[in-house]
């Protein structure tokens with residue numbers, strides 16, 4: 001049965017993209033084509049693969065305004081932020097080429113008998129499942145290194161952002177990548193499930209912890225399939241001392257950028273009990289109404305747009321209501337925006353000090369405040385999570401920072417910087433329920449290829465002679 005897939009601009013409600021979703025049979029056929037294409041693509045010289053990937057960066061550059069508008073329309077992100085996303089996609093190409101050389105390259109060590117050689121080999125057909133919050137940048141962060149390594153790809157974009165996925169496929173094909181080396185299948189969970197259940201060699205997934213846990217279970221009996229999980233977090237930001245104004249801006253950039261829809265967003269603000277903590281909480285509350293919220297193409301440009309959908313806003317409201325029902329004190333409520341659709345929300349600040357808040361990610365601009373009696377309490381609060389993606393400390397005190405570095409349990413641990421805005425030149429991934437120890441960004445090269453170690457000699461290397469002193473005079477053993 002044919003199912004239509006339609007994406008909608010969360011800011012206006014207008015349809016952005018509509019087409020039939022891929023059926024299970026379509027997905028199986030795409031995987032089979034990808035498998036057939038793998039033989040030639042892996043045999044293509046690395047320099048030629050690099051040339052195609054660089055050509056793709058060139059196409060993205062030419063099309064950057066158009067692509068930024070597609071991202072903005074489908075996600076509701078302001079145009080300045082969508083343009084940043086495209087720039088990051090372009091930057092990913094040179095970073096991935098460098099990463100592959102450094103982490104998955106060819107190493108040759110001379111040995112008395114010849115050489116010890118390390119090579120890397122592609123896995124085969126990689127399924128890529130993308131999230132909606134960075135519909136270009138995050139799947140791109142899997143696709144570019146996977147193609148460089150010689151894999152072929154079947155990519156299912158988020159069902160909320162199919163137009164971005166289609167634009168990426170068009171850019172790759174315009175760059176000269178053979179059609180079957182990267183294919184896009186559009187659809188929701190059923191399409192994703194058909195892909196995951198197909199004859200794939202790897203699943204590169206960025207999305208929610210719940211879906212990631214589902215895949216962990218699903219692949220428990222398929223250890224031959226490489227699984228890279230980039231998941232969410234319940235990230236702490238400890239603001240301990242320093243300039244209140246500076247700290248306040250850093251809190252806002254950690255918690256509310258992209259309308260709180262970044263995996264690295266701070267979800268919990270940990271402040272010392274006392275006047276400094278009071279001043280920071282008050283200053284954040286005072287800054288919230290000054291954050292401009294609007295449509296992606298508004299002029300002047302807004303700081304933030306809507307959530308991805310009306311449903312996402314309703315879900316966030318439900319989570320905030322739950323915090324309040326548990327005893328949370330509303331410092332600033334999750335408001336609506338007059339004259340705008342329900343997907344638009346204003347940022348919230350809720351004091352949960354001393355309360356047993358659920359250890360869940362609220363993927364929205366909702367920041368929970370916890371007050372700590374001592375720095376050790378602050379560290380204990382920061383680590384009181386099953387996740388471990390990002391964490392931050394604001395302090396001028398080097399000793400506190402060193403202590404935090406030793407104790408903090410997260411893959412990204414920043415000092416006097418937002419928890420967001422991670423570098424593609426560093427690995428990006430979390431511990432605990434935030435991933436499966438296969439970080440992306442600069443380390444994506446690691447999961448896109450497996451190492452093959454060889455000892456190589458041109459001919460005889462004296463093995464027989466070396467064995468002689470240890471041989472007995474066995475009956476019937478004739479020297480060759």
Ligand SMILES: NC(=O)c1ccc[n+]([C@@H]2O[C@H](COP(=O)([O-])OP(=O)(O)OC[C@H]3O[C@@H](n4cnc5c(N)ncnc54)[C@H](O)[C@@H]3O)[C@@H](O)[C@H]2O)c1
Pocket residue numbers: 129130131132133134138156157158159187188189190191192193196206207208209211212214230231232233262263264361363389429
């Ligand atoms: N760690 C990171 O790098 C990172 C980056 C961005 C987003 N995220 C996380 O992603 C989440 C937001 O994205 P989302 O809501 O799109 O995530 P999601 O898990 O709902 O969906 C991600 C993708 O998986 C597919 N999918 C979902 N369930 C599936 C199933 N059972 N079988 C097959 N496919 C399935 C979806 O169709 C989509 O393409 C947040 O939790 C955020 O923290 C993590």
Ligand SMILES: O=CCC[C@H](NC(=O)CCC(=O)O)C(=O)O
Pocket residue numbers: 133134141261262263264419420421422423424425428440441
């Ligand atoms: O939503 C999750 C991604 C957030 C983003 N992280 C990165 O861009 C990681 C770097 C990379 O993948 O190149 C952020 O930290 O803002």
